[in-house]
Amino acid sequence: MKLTETEVRYVANLANLSLTEDEIARMVHDLGSILEHMDRLAGIDTEGVEPMSQVLYETEETATLRPDVERAPLGNQLALANAPASGSGYFKVPKVIDR
Amino acid sequence: MIGHTIQSIREGLLRKDFSAVEVAREALAHAERENPGTNAFLLFCSERALEAAERVDRKIAAGDDPGPLGGVPVAVKDVILTKGVRSSCGSRMLEHYIPPYSATAVERIEAAGGMIIGKTNCDEFAMGSSNENSAFGPVRNPVAPDRVPGGSSGGSAAAVAQNTAVVSLGSDTGGSIRQPASFCGVVGVTPTYGRVSRYGLVAFASSLDHIGPFARNVRDAASVLEVMAGRDALDSTSAEAPVPNYTERLDGDVRGMKLGVPVEYMKHATGETAELISRSIDQLRSLGCEVREIGMPATDYAIAAYYVICTAEASSNLARYDGVRYGFRSAGSATLSDMYRNTRGEGFGAEVKRRIMLGTYVLSHGYYDAYYLKAQKVRALITRDFTNAFQSVDAIVAPVSPFPAFRIGEKVNDPMEMYLSDIYTITGSLAGIPCMSVPCGATREGLPVGLQILCNHFHEEKMFRLADAFERLR
Numbered sequence: 001m002k003l004t005e006t007e008v009r010y011v012a013n014l015a016n017l018s019l020t021e022d023e024i025a026r027m028v029h030d031l032g033s034i035l036e037h038m039d040r041l042a043g044i045d046t047e048g049v050e051p052m053s054q055v056l057y058e059t060e061e062t063a064t065l066r067p068d069v070e071r072a073p074l075g076n077q078l079a080l081a082n083a084p085a086s087g088s089g090y091f092k093v094p095k096v097i098d099r
Numbered sequence: 100m101i102g103h104t105i106q107s108i109r110e111g112l113l114r115k116d117f118s119a120v121e122v123a124r125e126a127l128a129h130a131e132r133e134n135p136g137t138n139a140f141l142l143f144c145s146e147r148a149l150e151a152a153e154r155v156d157r158k159i160a161a162g163d164d165p166g167p168l169g170g171v172p173v174a175v176k177d178v179i180l181t182k183g184v185r186s187s188c189g190s191r192m193l194e195h196y197i198p199p200y201s202a203t204a205v206e207r208i209e210a211a212g213g214m215i216i217g218k219t220n221c222d223e224f225a226m227g228s229s230n231e232n233s234a235f236g237p238v239r240n241p242v243a244p245d246r247v248p249g250g251s252s253g254g255s256a257a258a259v260a261q262n263t264a265v266v267s268l269g270s271d272t273g274g275s276i277r278q279p280a281s282f283c284g285v286v287g288v289t290p291t292y293g294r295v296s297r298y299g300l301v302a303f304a305s306s307l308d309h310i311g312p313f314a315r316n317v318r319d320a321a322s323v324l325e326v327m328a329g330r331d332a333l334d335s336t337s338a339e340a341p342v343p344n345y346t347e348r349l350d351g352d353v354r355g356m357k358l359g360v361p362v363e364y365m366k367h368a369t370g371e372t373a374e375l376i377s378r379s380i381d382q383l384r385s386l387g388c389e390v391r392e393i394g395m396p397a398t399d400y401a402i403a404a405y406y407v408i409c410t411a412e413a414s415s416n417l418a419r420y421d422g423v424r425y426g427f428r429s430a431g432s433a434t435l436s437d438m439y440r441n442t443r444g445e446g447f448g449a450e451v452k453r454r455i456m457l458g459t460y461v462l463s464h465g466y467y468d469a470y471y472l473k474a475q476k477v478r479a480l481i482t483r484d485f486t487n488a489f490q491s492v493d494a495i496v497a498p499v500s501p502f503p504a505f506r507i508g509e510k511v512n513d514p515m516e517m518y519l520s521d522i523y524t525i526t527g528s529l530a531g532i533p534c535m536s537v538p539c540g541a542t543r544e545g546l547p548v549g550l551q552i553l554c555n556h557f558h559e560e561k562m563f564r565l566a567d568a569f570e571r572l573r
Contacts, residue, residue: 008456015414015459016421016436017452018444026449027456033515034457038403041473044480051475052482054306055292055531057338057556066332078199082425091423096435 002032101129101262105319108170108265112159119155119170123148123214126172130216130263137239137248139257141177143217144184148172151214158212166212167326173213174264176255178225179310180299181205181215188301189223189233192426192446202299203334204268204310204327211326216264219254223448224417225270225303227251228278228520231511232450239507242284242547246504249279252313256283259313266323267313272304273405274499274524276311277536281499281549284538286320286566287313291556292531293338295324296331304412305336307405307528317537317567321345324559343560349567354387356565359492363398364523368498371542376498379539379550382572383496383565393488393495397480398526404481405525406518407461407474413451414458420446453514482530489555494565496552498523499536503546523551533559537566538573 008027012019019027076089085092103111103122111117127145134140155165175181178188180198182205187193201209209215222232230238230253238253240246241261248257252269256279259267269276271289280287288311295310302308312323328342360380368376384390422428422442429441447455461470488495500520510517527534533556536549550569554562 003460007460011456011460011463014463015455016418016439016443017447017455018437018440019452020444023449023452027453030453030514031457031460034406034518035460037515037518038407038461038470041400041403041407041470041477044397044400044477046473046476046480049476049479051472052479053475054336055556057291057293057531066335074199079424081199082196084422084426084428093423094432094435094438 003028003035103265104316105168105171105265105322109165112155112165112170119152119159119165119214120149122170122172123152123216126216126263130258133261133263136244137241137257137261138236139219139238139254139261139263140174140217141187141189141220141235141254142185144181144215147184148214148216151209151212155212155214166210167322168208169212171213171266172216172264173208174217174219174255174258174267175205175215176221176252176267176269177218178221178270178301178303179205179268180301181218184218186218186301187235188225189221189235190446190448190451191234192420194234194427196425200299202310203296203331205299207327208268208323219252219258219267221254222251223451224301225251225272225275226413226450226454228274228517229505229510230254230279231507232448234448237507240283240504242545243504245506246546247282247507249282249504251275253279255313256280256285256287259283259285259315265314266319269311269313270300271309271311271528272307272409273528274521276313277499277524277534277549277551278521280313280536282504282547284541284547285313285315286317286535286537287311288320288324288535289527289533290324290328290559291338291533293336294533294557294559295327296334296337298331298333302416304409305416306412307409317563317570318346318349320535321349321563338557340557345560345563348560348564351568351571353565353568356388356494357492358383358388358390359393359488359495360390361395361398361495361497362392363395364497367501367522369501372498372500372502372548375540375548376550379569380496383569386568391492393492395484395488395526397477397484400477401481401526401529402518402522404474404477405521405529406457407470408478408529410454410458411462411471412458414455414462417451417455450514478529481526485530485532485555493561494552494554496550499549499551500524503542503548527553532556533562535562535566537569539569
């Protein structure tokens with residue numbers, strides 16, 4: 001599967017990723033050659049095979065459930081400690097709505 | 100202190116030949132001296148290591164047990180969080196990120212007396228097979244400085260290979276522990292999926308991510324895994340299965356063990372790597388193992404399936420880097436939407452962007468069935484290959500990589516070529532079975548080569564027994 005420049009821009013938009021013109025040209029080339037390899041997936045018969053989304057092994061059905069008990073949360077100060085911009089106990093972001 | 104094992108440190112401490120503080124000081128000094136040559140460490144945490152050392156020395160002075168890793172210098176890959184110590188994941192995006200909590204694996208290592216001396220370099224967000232994708236420069240292979248150490252856990256492998264840490268932690272999604280272990284001539288272990296909690300491992304592809312140890316011998320690697328393994332309520336995919344004593348049965352006796360050699364793997368291995376693997380198989384036979392050829396017919400589709408699944412999961416996992424809650428934020432964007440886009444465009448490196456793009460594409464409308472769903476079905480077939488094989492063999496032996504460490508810059512401009520080098524490691528990752536690399540010799544140029552051993556889910560004990568018996572032949 002070859003990708004066009006329009007498709008690359010479309011996917012970059014979906015991924016919230018700004019790319020330079022040079023990067024777009026590289027992506028057209030690189031993604032094209034990788035997808036070409038991925039296209040070989042069509043060559044293997046998977047009729048009746050259940051998709052595997054997670055590694056599974058024999059265990060109790062409730063093995064992944066934990067007791068529902070209260071735990072102390074991280075706390076406002078620690079949660080904001082790595083924020084690029086914060087104030088009054090909140091994350092700050094550029095303006096979203098004009099008023 | 101150079102060349103110490105977990106056992107020799109323990110004996111030295113208990114005999115009062117040296118103190119844990121002395122071990123920590125010397126390990127730190129040695130690591131700082133060696134680092135300009137390899138760039139294996141991104142930072143040293145002297146204070147944290149010395150505090151850990153003092154705790155160990157106090158225990159010994161009080162006549163208490165210093166713990167199974169008491170006084171052992173440990174290096175930790177930078178994608179594994181260490182509370183209060185910068186964890187950058189090799190990315191500009193997290194260049195100043197100070198995590199508010201530690202990974203469960205790190206907490207267990209420290210509770211066992213381990214002394215974390217520093218954070219190691221890696222491919223950005225663990226995406227790469229050569230450690231050339233780090234935002235903070237490549238790592239050089241301590242054995243051959245013009246060559247890569249492998250990736251993505253290149254720094255952790257190099258740290259152990261150059262004797263600066265006795266053991267280290269890496270993460271493996273498609274081979275990121277086994278391949279660098281092979282390239283640097285050390286032992287590297289990817290445990291069963293769910294054996295070690297992923298809590299605090301920065302997510303790349305959640306259904307494939309593992310934490311595992313590097314060491315200079317099998318026994319040390321087994322000891323570290325024993326400390327880290329076991330159920331953790333903070334990771335719902337961590338397994339309840341009891342953790343056996345992995346070191347108890349390392350007695351060198353593997354007579355009658357049935358080994359499978361996949362024909363599909365051997366056909367790709369070239370030159371000296373193939374020769375060394377064949378020689379290793381002969382040696383295993385001489386130890387009394389029964390060796391037979393096995394078929395793994397889905398192998399040819401593994402790379403395609405793996406790169407669909409891991410990029411799809413990565414594109415979702417890395418959506419969190421939006422410049423709001425932590426990490427880098429692009430300056431001067433007028434709108435929220437521009438801020439997101441510019442932050443991600445400027446904060447991520449080339450390989451990470453490529454994988455986000457691929458993952459977004461294979462999950463996008465119209466392609467989901469052809470790529471993502473199909474890849475998950477192929478993943479099931481690859482797992483079935485292993486399930487079938489383990490009905491007749493105890494372990495599978497194979498190469499780790501088709502070739503030894505390549506030159507820095509040799510493959511970096513051809514991503515597909517780089518992906519193809521993961522052929523032998525990604526099958527085990529997709530199935531979630533335990534696998535490891537154990538050194539099996541070197542090429543005429545002196546480049547290390549590793550033998551891969553793969554076992555069925557939770558059969559780490561068997562895997563270590565075979566690897567240890569093989570190691571005794573060196």
